[in-house]
Amino acid sequence: xxxxxxxxxxxxxxxxxxxxxxxxxxxxxxxxxxxxxxxxxxxxxxxxxxxxxxxxxxxxxxxxxxxxxxxxxxxxxxxxxxxxxxxxxxxxxxxxxxxxxxxxxxxxxxxxxxxxxxxxxxxxxxxxxxxxxxxxxxxxxxxxxxxxxxxxxxxxxxxxxxxxxxxxxxxxxxxxxxxxxxxxxxxxxxxxxxxxxxxx
Ligand code: ITT
Numbered sequence: 001x002x003x004x005x006x007x008x009x010x011x012x013x014x015x016x017x018x019x020x021x022x023x024x025x026x027x028x029x030x031x032x033x034x035x036x037x038x039x040x041x042x043x044x045x046x047x048x049x050x051x052x053x054x055x056x057x058x059x060x061x062x063x064x065x066x067x068x069x070x071x072x073x074x075x076x077x078x079x080x081x082x083x084x085x086x087x088x089x090x091x092x093x094x095x096x097x098x099x100x101x102x103x104x105x106x107x108x109x110x111x112x113x114x115x116x117x118x119x120x121x122x123x124x125x126x127x128x129x130x131x132x133x134x135x136x137x138x139x140x141x142x143x144x145x146x147x148x149x150x151x152x153x154x155x156x157x158x159x160x161x162x163x164x165x166x167x168x169x170x171x172x173x174x175x176x177x178x179x180x181x182x183x184x185x186x187x188x189x190x191x192x193x194x195x196x197x198x199x200x
Contacts, residue, residue: 001198002028004035004067006059009088009095011154012070018178019187020068024195035063048072048085048123049135056127064129066198068190072122072182074156076104076144078111084121087155097155101148105159108144116143120160120169122182124190126197134193138185142169153177 003024005016013031021029032038041058045051048071055069073087083090083104091099108116119142125135141163148158150170157170162180169177178184 001026002030002065003194003198004030004032004059004063004065006032006055006067006069008032009154012072012183015174015178015181015183016068016070016187018174019184020191020194023188023191024198027194027198030065032059038062043071043085045071045085048121049125049137051085052123052125053127053133053135056125056133060127060129066126066128066194068187068194069125069127070122070183070186071125072120074104074144074160075119075121075139076108077117078108078115101156101159104144104156105146105148108146113143116145118142118144118160120156120182122186124183124186126190126194128197130200132197134190134197136186136189138182138189140180140182140185 007013041055043051045054051071052069056067059067073084075081075084088094091103093099119139121139123137127133142161144159145161150158150168153170158168160169
């Protein structure tokens, strides 16, 4: 059976392909690149879960295929949870990882090491054409360092050091990141629901 991964973020898409292809037996995953004239979906929700559901519902509406979506971001303690759901466009330039990260580091310049805690959050949503909906959220705690390191991953990975590690998440291998990350945890929990709903 076929499953649409409703994201335009290439970094996320690569992770979702890894997390779902091996875990759901017999599934063929498609990206939005395979869907002609896919529209811009406004992210008007007030939470990660609402936005993830919006994106998955819209994908089902446009394609008739079951779809998963991910809404995620970095919630920084010293910024009262910002950039949170605004993480992709924090600098005003949607998807500009370099500009977003530079802005965040500037905002945290005067914040001492012991107050640089943060969590990556991921809401994973599944919607089927029959109207079934599932959404769940997982997080990954760590801290924001002062200078980026590492070439793997995307977004804020170069400045995020997960709790218990000294490496940034951009210095982890893809397998190491998947095993611990907010997205890895969220989609591991969603996989049984995907498998069950695709079987019906
Ligand atoms: P789609 O809505 O098309 O999926 P998007 O990039 O707009 O793509 P989001 O609104 O969910 O998606 O924004 C997620 C942002 O949060 C992303 O652009 C990164 O800046 C950040 N982010 C989320 N997960 C991350 C991760 O694993 N590593 C680094 N940054 C991450």
